[in-house]
Amino acid sequence: MEIPRHWRLKKQRYGLVGEVCPHCDYKIFPPRDVCPNCGDEAKDLFTFSGKGQVYSFTTIYEAPTGYDSSAPYTVALVKLDEGPIITAQLTDVEGSSVEIGMPVEMVTRKMRDDGDERGILVYSYKFRPSLLVPQAHHPAG
């Protein structure tokens, strides 16, 4: 399905490449060429760090075609450290409790299969609990 479309989005999907506004320094993801903050043209590329926090999350039990084999899975709104919020699946969270405010970091994972159509596997960003942040509830001593 839609091979050129997936190819077009590779910088965003694999590298979290957005934009930075040259006029007000606002960081933009996904890229949209017009700064949502000041309204001026913003086409300078900016690579996000991939660090952020969970703003909200839910578990999907009834999934769309191409995702139903991986249900249930967790989708979050992730607030990136540079400002924007993005929609992304959480991964490596099986058996652990997700919380609003939890630090997460970007990884690249398989997103969906394309059924029997063309057999294309789509890869994209997902977020996992940050490995380098001390556990919030680590017992003292």
Add this chain to the structure above:
Amino acid sequence: MTDVIIAGIGQTEVGEHWDISLRDLAYAAIREAIRDSGRLRPQALYVGNMLAPNLSNQAHLGVLLADHCGLTGIEAVTVEAAGASGGAALRQGYIAVKSGMVDAVLVVGVEKFTDQVGAGVDSALATTTDSDFEAIQGITAAGQAALIAKRYIYENKVPANGFAGFALTAHANGAGNPNAMFRKAIKPEAYAKADMVSDPLNMFDIAPVADGAAALILTRADLLPHDYHHPLVKIAGSASSVDTLALHDRHDPLGFVAARVAVEQALQKAGITLEQVDFFEYHDAFSIYAALALETAGFAARGEGWKLAADGSIAPKGRIPCATMGGLKARGFPGGAAGVYQAVEAATQLRGGAGRCQVAGAKTGMIESLGGPASTAVVHILRTD
């Protein structure tokens, strides 16, 4: 200025109509609306539909339905704005009549969900989100509402079962609506025990998608048939606004700014205040959207919309009756037809013909049709003298 009158109304029962096609559903509602109007002949048709190209492999509904209903020769187009398609089609019809460009307009909302099941329906609904950056992550319409609800509960410390009042009110009201999908009141225990669909939303927080069609004939007061016998219901205010498509692109995902703007503008155009609204048909595709609709309209302070459901304020005899004929939750959610059903139901209330669902003395109703999480909002104010 010329008043735009809702001269005729028609609707089918909402449900799983395996045996009725998209075109026949629409025809049933259209035939009833034309008959109800005193057989006015429309010169234009606006079709509100959300997903027929996807669910039924059928585009070009304007001509399909005009043709099928014996109306070839008129002007006909489809208006699509996801779940707000019905409200958006009504607004196009209103503009056409109000401007004087068209004497009589037919607005029909129609949706046929049950030709597909399960993951196919979820995929189709997900096309109304940002396909590149939301749907690709496996988000669903219900999942998106759940993200908002989770954050809302976190920010406002909503107790367990805090949203129950929306479903309880809707189902109690739906019991009196012969066209509702569910006509049975539910108990709080049933809500508390319901299966989780997308945490924190359970089955009763989510309106059921189903088949249905509703239709309206709009015209000017001076063009009504001389023997027209219904109380006059006019469209006193109409407004629409859009937000960002993607939920994540908003500074305030709980803000529902488009809904707030559309209500403000519609009230202003009608020349009335919120206190004059006797009942409110909100877009309760998800209970959280009903809570936010109450807040952004101004019926409740931010973070307190859920309390109006819990304390009975939205019940038929409460401060602001809502979902008076079941809402999307109990009447059912027939996609792009939902906004037209709201208009049919509000007109029924204002004519005094709502039977067991009647809001006593109702003179002014407000209807709000949303596409996605208030990505599109369309609001109409209906009044009778």
